[in-house]
Amino acid sequence: MVLAGRRQPSEGDWYRHHFHKIPKIVASPNMKLLRSAVSHNLNELFGEGRGFGHGKKFLWSLLLDEIAIDPAVVHNAHFNCAGGACYEHSHNVNLNLGDEDGMRRLKENIDSGLVHANGAGQTPAKEALVVSIASFSNSGYHAKPVVILASCKSGDAKLQQLIIETVEIVWVEDGYEGKTPISIPSAPMAIPSD
Ligand SMILES: [Zn+2]
Secondary structure, eight states, X not given: XXXXXXXXXXXXXXXXXXXXXXOOOOOOSSGGGHHHHHHHHHHHHHSTTSOOSTTOOOOEEEEEEEEEOOOOOEEETTTTEEEOSXXXXXXXXXXXXXXXXXXXHHHHXXXXXXXXXXXXXXXXXXXXXEEXXXXXXXXXXXXXXXXXXXXXXXXXXXXXXXXXXXXHHHHHHTTOTTTOOOBXXXXXXXXXXX
């Protein structure tokens, strides 16, 4: 049955209600830029005026998952560099798109299989690792993505631990700790005080 005169709330309405403006989440081109990307995303999602918490404290959990992406090298406008190279092998590669030589070297690194993206015959980075933060709350509990990293799926537990630690460190250093504690499944749960 269609109710006349009343529009179904769209996803955009949900975001406007919760965020006042739609947050601009950025993917991290590689591990070197992870801290900067997490800081940007936390501010977009939890920064001043985002309406989270309203003075209340919640427990938050970190959720890790992988999503399918197009194996392609794209322009990451936020960092003005190449995106879509796997995070596992791109930390020592210059992803800057500022000069032709750099772009040529990047293509060589992809074609030779050093970095995984969409090089012919190479392992493609066809999934992205996503780390989201979700609150234990009756409202606004939706998982909010703070890390998006293209992956060739060779990431080991150590690298994933480093990514989780980076989120925890930025959460504290950027001042969200005072708002509310964060917990992860492998860490002892902190009981928040009101
Ligand atoms: Zn790789």
